[in-house]
Amino acid sequence: MASGMLVCVTGAGGFVASWLVKHLLQEGYIVRxxxxxxxxxxxxxxxxxxxxxxxxxLYKADLMNYDSLCNAFKGCDGIFHVASPVSDDPNLVPVAIEGTKNVVNAAADMSVRRIVFTSSYGAVHMDPNRNPNKVLDETCWSDTEF
Ligand SMILES: NC(=O)c1ccc[n+]([C@@H]2O[C@H](COP(=O)([O-])OP(=O)(O)OC[C@H]3O[C@@H](n4cnc5c(N)ncnc54)[C@H](OP(=O)(O)O)[C@@H]3O)[C@@H](O)[C@H]2O)c1
Structure with missing residues (x-):
């Protein structure tokens, strides 16, 4: 992507997202x-x-409010989805999942070309049968039963 493009960062005030906003601005992007x-x-x-x-x-938006996401994504070239409830509380897992689905669907509805999703190492490495010498990539997923 070239500088001057319009990108949106969800949960911009969070730890990872704040650094991302800083770097995107330094690179010349227009940032929401x-x-x-x-x-x-x-x-x-x-x-x-x-x-x-x-x-x-800065746009007011909640992951569980689809219209607020569409409003923020309208006209954007790309989305960096970083917002997530970061907690050990299992009640918040559905918010993370539904929120991510909302982001993907809203981005598609607003014809955004690319989404970058900040996930977690936990999504790929928790498999007791994995080969420890293999580099982890998108073919590796944690064993949810384990
Ligand atoms: N920190 C790390 O070292 C690290 C490493 C690997 C992966 N990650 C992943 O990176 C992502 C962000 O982590 P972080 O450490 O930057 O977390 P963080 O500082 O807690 O930031 C999370 C952000 O998500 C927002 N958020 C939570 N629930 C929301 C909702 N329902 N609607 C809209 N926004 C919501 C929060 O907004 P409010 O301010 O409104 O609460 C906050 O700004 C997570 O998916 C995490 O698993 C982080």
């Missing part, structure tokens, strides 16, 4: 960040990033 609460002071650092005044806009 989604936040559940744009007025929350914990997200204030985003406005201080180099290039933010000119090229960062």
């Amino acid at each position: 960040g989604t936040l559940r609460d744009p007025e929350n002071p914990k997200n204030a650092h985003l406005k201080e990033l180099e290039g933010a005044k000119e090229r960062l806009s």
